[in-house]
Amino acid sequence: MNPxxxxxxxxNVFLNLDVLLVIFAxxxxxxxxxxxxxxxxxxAVALLIPLTYFMDxxxxxxxxxxxxxxxxxxxxxxxxxxxxxxxxxxxAYTDDAYAxxxxxxxxxxxxxxxxxxxxxxIFGTLVLIFLARPLASLxxxxxxxxxxxxYLLGLSCAALVSRGSSLKGALALVIGLLISTIGLxxxxxxxxxxxxxxxxxxGIEFIPAMxxxxxxxxxxxxxxxxAGLGAIPAGQMTEADRGGAxxxxxxxxxxxxxxxxxxxxxxxxxxxLIGMLPGAGADIAAWVSKAVSxxxxxxxxxxxxxxxxxxxxxxxxxxxxxxGAWVPALVFGIPGDSVTALVIGVLxxxxxxxxxxxxxxxxxxxxxxxxxxxxxxxFLLPLGFLAIRAGGLLIRIPRPVLLPxxxxxxxxxxxxxxxxxxxxxxxxxxxxxxxxxxxRQVPLGPVVxxxxxxGPLEEKFIQSLTSSDGKIAAFFSRPAAAVLGIACxxxxxxxxxLRKKTRPGETAE
Amino acid sequence: xxxxxxxxxxxxxxxxxxxxxxxGAYPNRPVTIICPWSAGGGTDGLSRQMGIFLEEKLKAxxxxxNETGGEGVxxxxxxxxxxxxxxxxxxxxxELNMLHWxxxxxxxxxxxxxxxxxNCEPAAIIVPADxxxxxxxxxxxxxxKNPGKLKASGTAKGGTWxxxxxxxxxxxxxxxxxVKWIPTRGASPSLQxxxxxxxxxxxxxxxxxxxxxxxxxxxxxxxxSDERIKGFDNVKTFKEQGVDWSLVGWRALGVxxxxxxxxxxxxxxALRDIVGSDEFASFMKTGNYNVSIREGDEARETLDSMDAxxxxxxxxxxxxxxxxxxxxxxxxxxxxxxxxLLLLSTLALRSRKQEPAAPAGSPSWKGPAAVCLAALGYxxxxxxxxxxxxxxxxxxxxxxxxxxxxVKSLVLAAAISCLVYLVFATWLRVDLPRQFIEW
Numbered sequence: 001m002n003p004x005x006x007x008x009x010x011x012n013v014f015l016n017l018d019v020l021l022v023i024f025a026x027x028x029x030x031x032x033x034x035x036x037x038x039x040x041x042x043x044a045v046a047l048l049i050p051l052t053y054f055m056d057x058x059x060x061x062x063x064x065x066x067x068x069x070x071x072x073x074x075x076x077x078x079x080x081x082x083x084x085x086x087x088x089x090x091x092a093y094t095d096d097a098y099a100x101x102x103x104x105x106x107x108x109x110x111x112x113x114x115x116x117x118x119x120x121x122i123f124g125t126l127v128l129i130f131l132a133r134p135l136a137s138l139x140x141x142x143x144x145x146x147x148x149x150x151y152l153l154g155l156s157c158a159a160l161v162s163r164g165s166s167l168k169g170a171l172a173l174v175i176g177l178l179i180s181t182i183g184l185x186x187x188x189x190x191x192x193x194x195x196x197x198x199x200x201x202x203g204i205e206f207i208p209a210m211x212x213x214x215x216x217x218x219x220x221x222x223x224x225x226x227a228g229l230g231a232i233p234a235g236q237m238t239e240a241d242r243g244g245a246x247x248x249x250x251x252x253x254x255x256x257x258x259x260x261x262x263x264x265x266x267x268x269x270x271x272x273l274i275g276m277l278p279g280a281g282a283d284i285a286a287w288v289s290k291a292v293s294x295x296x297x298x299x300x301x302x303x304x305x306x307x308x309x310x311x312x313x314x315x316x317x318x319x320x321x322x323x324g325a326w327v328p329a330l331v332f333g334i335p336g337d338s339v340t341a342l343v344i345g346v347l348x349x350x351x352x353x354x355x356x357x358x359x360x361x362x363x364x365x366x367x368x369x370x371x372x373x374x375x376x377x378x379f380l381l382p383l384g385f386l387a388i389r390a391g392g393l394l395i396r397i398p399r400p401v402l403l404p405x406x407x408x409x410x411x412x413x414x415x416x417x418x419x420x421x422x423x424x425x426x427x428x429x430x431x432x433x434x435x436x437x438x439x440r441q442v443p444l445g446p447v448v449x450x451x452x453x454x455g456p457l458e459e460k461f462i463q464s465l466t467s468s469d470g471k472i473a474a475f476f477s478r479p480a481a482a483v484l485g486i487a488c489x490x491x492x493x494x495x496x497x498l499r500k501k502t503r504p505g506e507t508a509e
Numbered sequence: 510x511x512x513x514x515x516x517x518x519x520x521x522x523x524x525x526x527x528x529x530x531x532x533g534a535y536p537n538r539p540v541t542i543i544c545p546w547s548a549g550g551g552t553d554g555l556s557r558q559m560g561i562f563l564e565e566k567l568k569a570x571x572x573x574x575n576e577t578g579g580e581g582v583x584x585x586x587x588x589x590x591x592x593x594x595x596x597x598x599x600x601x602x603x604e605l606n607m608l609h610w611x612x613x614x615x616x617x618x619x620x621x622x623x624x625x626x627x628n629c630e631p632a633a634i635i636v637p638a639d640x641x642x643x644x645x646x647x648x649x650x651x652x653x654k655n656p657g658k659l660k661a662s663g664t665a666k667g668g669t670w671x672x673x674x675x676x677x678x679x680x681x682x683x684x685x686x687x688v689k690w691i692p693t694r695g696a697s698p699s700l701q702x703x704x705x706x707x708x709x710x711x712x713x714x715x716x717x718x719x720x721x722x723x724x725x726x727x728x729x730x731x732x733x734s735d736e737r738i739k740g741f742d743n744v745k746t747f748k749e750q751g752v753d754w755s756l757v758g759w760r761a762l763g764v765x766x767x768x769x770x771x772x773x774x775x776x777x778x779a780l781r782d783i784v785g786s787d788e789f790a791s792f793m794k795t796g797n798y799n800v801s802i803r804e805g806d807e808a809r810e811t812l813d814s815m816d817a818x819x820x821x822x823x824x825x826x827x828x829x830x831x832x833x834x835x836x837x838x839x840x841x842x843x844x845x846x847x848x849x850l851l852l853l854s855t856l857a858l859r860s861r862k863q864e865p866a867a868p869a870g871s872p873s874w875k876g877p878a879a880v881c882l883a884a885l886g887y888x889x890x891x892x893x894x895x896x897x898x899x900x901x902x903x904x905x906x907x908x909x910x911x912x913x914x915x916v917k918s919l920v921l922a923a924a925i926s927c928l929v930y931l932v933f934a935t936w937l938r939v940d941l942p943r944q945f946i947e948w
Binding site: 039046047049140141142143144145146167168170171174175177178181183184190192193201202203216219220222223224278332333334335341345348350353354355357399400401403404405407408409411412415416418419421424425427428431432435458459461462463465466467470 | 550553554557574575576577578580582583660689691692693694697698700701702704705706707719720721723724726795796797836838839840841842845846848849852853855856859873874875876877879880881883884885887888891892900903904907908911912913921925926929933937938939940941
């Protein structure tokens with residue numbers, strides 16, 4: 001790396017008022033889009049694309065980079081305050097974050113989210129800067145076998161770390177996977193479980209499902225009278241606010257960060273690695289990181305019941321995964337997720353062809369992208385803080401006013417994804433499902449991940465079976481696949497072995 | 510409280526007067542462009558850009574909606590069955606020529622009035638750069654020597670690129686099953702598998718593999734078109750290599766067949782201006798779209814001849830068998846079903862052994878029932894009464910149900926529903942149902 005392009009790139013970004021303004025505006029827009037359930041980062045970027053054609057390349061990319069980073073963080077706001085994950089990558093720690101809100105500690109929860117999002121984002125950028133090229137070749141060595149195991153690993157983590165027994169976690173997972181089989185499958189394009197309803201051919205969209213499972217089920221629970229209808233207890237609110245807004249938001253976060261530097265590095269590395277694989281992303285990263293975190297935690301019992309550690313480790317992973325997704329996109333033109341697919345479109349519009357040569361031909365641009373990631377994350381700190389303050393007003397609204405508004409937002413959010421009234425019905429059904437599952441202490445996170453990854457899992461499974469002529473041994477024949485496969489199996493077998501040792505304590509579940 | 514009520518009346522009156530202007534020539538309200546494929550792909554990019562051009566020309570919003578799923582069935586059916594008023598355009602793709610032959614939908618080209626074919630993408634065969642094959646002939650020989658051994662992909666089974674490949678095999682006198690086709694979601698995942706050495710070749714369009722070809726990772730063996738593709742001048746056509754086979758995928762804008770002539774004329778004039786512009790040319794060049802403008806009879810002929818070609822291919826007995834072979838659609842749900850039964854029975858056994866869980870308190874069913882009624886009521890009422898009225902009513906009733914006072918409920922309901930409409934419909938361009946009150 002010669003200093004020439006890096007220097008110009010950094011001055012292009014840091015000392016260019018236009019670019020800084022674009023980043024500021026995109027961060028505000030991203031926070032809004034991420035905070036409203038049903039509006040996703042992908043949608044935000046898609047709406048922005050037509051505008052980017054009229055910007056110069058640096059500004060256009062700055063807008064996209066910032067938008068995504070801020071939207072993923074902002075998803076934590078409704079996740080914490082209303083128990084509706086703003087984006088699927090927040091679903092890994094919904095239970096923890098909302099439990100803290102009920103204890104009146106939402107400031108602490110969101111402060112940890114914000115600080116670890118920013119720190120994770122910066123870590124991910126550093127990985128992008130130093131390791132993009134060597135790691136990109138790793139990403140392309142993943143075939144359908146490796147992906148099959150990776151998806152299964154992500155799903156297993158979700159089932160095993162959720163609140164309650166791992167059996168119930170597995171049940172939730174299978175329910176989610178079964179829901180994902182509705183519609184035409186990508187492999188066979190034959191209708192399954194559609195009952196002759198043409199709109200069901202598209203399958204169950206995960207956004208309405210997620211809004212229903214978490215948001216509507218919480219509205220139902222509140223309205224069923226088993227939870228009080230008042231606002232959050234006022235005494236706890238003032239206690240949280242007493243130390244000043246900035247202190248009560250950032251103090252717990254900084255304490256968590258200084259005490260857990262090693263854990264943070266581990267979580268962010270997991271995030272970067274998983275984010276880099278095309279087709280895996282921030283949501284898998286968050287779950288895997290949480291599982292690893294719980295496995296090595298001194299307080300694993302708190303996970304799912306309001307653990308700041310769980311939030312910190314998952315959110316660091318999902319934000320560091322974002323920068324990772326740019327590695328295969330820049331180096332091979334293979335998009336890691338739907339956002340980077342749109343990014344490749346923006347790049348070609350601006351006469352930039354992604355590919356291994358991009359580092360030689362467009363070095364300056366690549367370094368600008370790195371610089372943008374850094375600036376975007378730094379902007380996120382103050383803007384995110386303001387968003388947390390604004391969001392905090394939400395829970396002061398008395399529930400008799402708030403609940404109908406949440407219902408309306410859930411309806412509009414579900415509808416907005418593809419303008420389908422059926423999605424509103426899907427959302428309601430999922431809400432009822434979530435309501436009943438919760439009463440039986442079945443966790444909801446694995447259901448959501450099951451719905452999201454069910455299709456890709458089936459696809460890779462059938463692809464692998466087809467290419468190996470149905471031989472199961474082939475699933476372990478490639479070295480990387482064997483490692484992932486054994487890790488995955490070990491994950492399921494180890495709790496059984498551990499349980500035998502600690503059988504007397506088992507009834508504690 | 511009086512004040513609130515009078516403010517509300519004023520607000521409502523203002524809204525009503527705002528919304529009355531529904532007359533005027535086409536287009537006087539937002540137009541939807543249906544893209545049958547997901548955001549970020551080539552079809553999506555073209556749809557969005559055409560939306561921008563049309564919006565500029567016709568001075569009305571053109572919004573792109575990704576109606577994905579079912580290999581294009583969903584988007585094409587929605588577009589064909591939309592009201593024929595010019596307010597729903599469809600970015601049709603080559604799959605329209607195949608879906609009806611595979612009996613996945615009754616919809617075909619005859620359900621659309623094709624406005625203009627914009628772009629044609631010839632299929633190409635792409636292999637790793639270090640592959641021993643130099644020409645299409647080398648590959649043909651290799652396939653002939655190892656029938657059933659080589660693995661290829663590019664799209665799902667029966668997708669455009671699969672048909673292009675199968676058509677070539679048939680032309681070369683090889684059985685379609687001579688190469689194992691691994692079903693994937695499209696060019697990107699196929700190229701990923703090719704890079705990971707889990708495939709031997711990929712059949713897709715050249716621009717889709719541009720980065721990897723220019724980076725020296727992959728190379729094009731041949732392209733199935735009459736002429737070489739701009740930007741890929743060293744990839745020879747099949748014809749040059751002595752194989753008479755060509756197959757192109759196309760993208761075209763269309764409207765439902767019964768759309769009135771005046772509307773079609775307006776659209777056609779706008780489209781002719783657009784495709785003649787420098788902006789269009791430069792967009793197509795930078796976006797790697799192979800421009801191929803055809804309208805009227807010429808467009809219809811292109812689509813019909815492609816349809817006939819597809820019909821010939823898809824009615825080959827071998828192809829029918831191929832569709833049935835492999836793992837059935839029920840394999841995966843069956844495995845999941847077994848897992849579900851196993852888990853439920855284990856849980857049932859366990860709960861019998863343990864003491865029963867503490868009862869969570871019997872819930873009141875009134876509240877949840879109200880929520881269900883409200884959501885279902887919205888789903889039924891919104892298309893008839895429009896978003897603002899329905900949402901306002903929903904909020905008002907629920908506020909009352911939860912014990913708020915009537916005036917407060919009314920004012921809040923009106924303000925919130927208008928605000929939500931403003932944010933979602935006006936700023937974010939979500940196509941919320943518009944009736945009676947709109948702007």
